[in-house]
Amino acid sequence: MHIFWWKTFDDAATPEAAGPDGGALCKGNINLLAEECVLEADESSPTVFCLRAKDRVWAREAISKSKTKLNRVFHFDTNGSEYDRQQWMAGIQAHLDRAASLRDASVPRQTTIRKSEQQPSASGWRVGDTAWYRGLCNLLPDGTELMYGAKGSVVRVAEGEEKSRIAMRFQDIKYTITCKPSELDTEQPSTILAGGWKVGDIAFYKNASNVLPSGAEVKYGAEGKVVGPSKLGDGKDNDSVALRLEGVKESVSIFVQELSREPPVQKLAGDLQLD
Numbered sequence: 001m002h003i004f005w006w007k008t009f010d011d012a013a014t015p016e017a018a019g020p021d022g023g024a025l026c027k028g029n030i031n032l033l034a035e036e037c038v039l040e041a042d043e044s045s046p047t048v049f050c051l052r053a054k055d056r057v058w059a060r061e062a063i064s065k066s067k068t069k070l071n072r073v074f075h076f077d078t079n080g081s082e083y084d085r086q087q088w089m090a091g092i093q094a095h096l097d098r099a100a101s102l103r104d105a106s107v108p109r110q111t112t113i114r115k116s117e118q119q120p121s122a123s124g125w126r127v128g129d130t131a132w133y134r135g136l137c138n139l140l141p142d143g144t145e146l147m148y149g150a151k152g153s154v155v156r157v158a159e160g161e162e163k164s165r166i167a168m169r170f171q172d173i174k175y176t177i178t179c180k181p182s183e184l185d186t187e188q189p190s191t192i193l194a195g196g197w198k199v200g201d202i203a204f205y206k207n208a209s210n211v212l213p214s215g216a217e218v219k220y221g222a223e224g225k226v227v228g229p230s231k232l233g234d235g236k237d238n239d240s241v242a243l244r245l246e247g248v249k250e251s252v253s254i255f256v257q258e259l260s261r262e263p264p265v266q267k268l269a270g271d272l273q274l275d
Helices: 085-106
Strands: 002-006 026-031 037-041 048-053 074-077 130-133 151-159 164-170 176-179 202-205 223-229 240-245 252-255
Touching: 037 085, 048 085, 130 164, 151 176, 202 240
Parallel strands: none
Antiparallel strands: 002 026, 037 048, 048 074, 130 151, 151 164, 164 176, 202 223, 223 240, 240 252
């Protein structure tokens, strides 16, 4: 299952474009079976959508014929197409879901593999190992969440020149999830975070409204759920936690002193009210 693209409609209509590699005029293709992908609408344009690797780094085999960096986000513009952005995204999402089902079906059952027969990989992981997730919270296509501290089993290990990739099956999640070794631990991480907050706690933002680099706004009084420790790597992670806020796609790192367990006051002295 692939997505191919060409420079012009005429290039895409040549007989060789129907070949397995898209022909000599094909400008690039993405192998949907080789990578878990995320499809997103570009908020800055009503006609553009984006496709990226779930962990933001493509497997080399996923982007053959594309001379690009492995962290590239692909942007597609539907301007001038007979189909609008919503129709394009719906069609591609159907293919992504089908690819996920095929990947899931291709993963061997853990009961058919003897752990003692597997040799540890360069990353130290082997099929059948138990691991705990310590990466950022991920919202999955069916609405479930891969949470910090989730327990799972290694079902596949892939070693590459630039990176290792660990395929995991987590409890109560139907997808096979590809993780970086740094996102996994052999021991369950503590769910007690900075300021005594716990994974799953409801928190309210009590500082001035703040606009994120993505353009999303975190407003005073915004409600969110604690999903793990802060991982910005800016030297302040020990004083922050990561929150998932309604209407914001990414997890947001917030200082614990800016959070409250109760909704902050909306009315101020003199009957002034925050809006």
